[in-house]
Amino acid sequence: MSEVExxxxxxxxxxxxxxVTLQPYVVHVLMHRFGLTRERALELMELAQRDGRAVVAHGAREEQEMHVAGLHGDGLLATLERAAS
Known part of the structure; x- marks a missing residue:
C-alpha cells in the first residue's frame, strides 16, 4: 500500500x-538564496562538510522542490526529502 501525501x-x-565547490561560494549561495546571515550560512556549510549533508530549509513540497532546483542551478548538490515527523 502506498503512502498518500x-x-x-x-x-x-x-x-x-x-x-569540490569552494566554501565561500556555498556560504554566498545560502545567504542569497535563503536570506541567511553569514554566521548561519557558515554553520550550515560546516555541518554539510562535517556530516556530508545539512538540512537548509523546511516547508511545503513545492517550495522545497524550487529550492532544490535553484541550488542545482547554482551548481550545488541538493535533494528533497520528507522531513522527520
Whole structure:
C-alpha cells in the first residue's frame, strides 16, 4: 500500500557536501538564496562538510522542490526529502 501525501506534510531541502565547490561560494549561495546571515550560512556549510549533508530549509513540497532546483542551478548538490515527523 502506498503512502498518500498529506497537504500538511513537511519536506526538507538537503545540501550535500561535494568536496569540490569552494566554501565561500556555498556560504554566498545560502545567504542569497535563503536570506541567511553569514554566521548561519557558515554553520550550515560546516555541518554539510562535517556530516556530508545539512538540512537548509523546511516547508511545503513545492517550495522545497524550487529550492532544490535553484541550488542545482547554482551548481550545488541538493535533494528533497520528507522531513522527520
Amino acid at each position: 498529506q497537504p500538511s506534510d513537511t519536506w526538507s531541502t538537503v545540501l550535500w557536501d561535494d568536496e
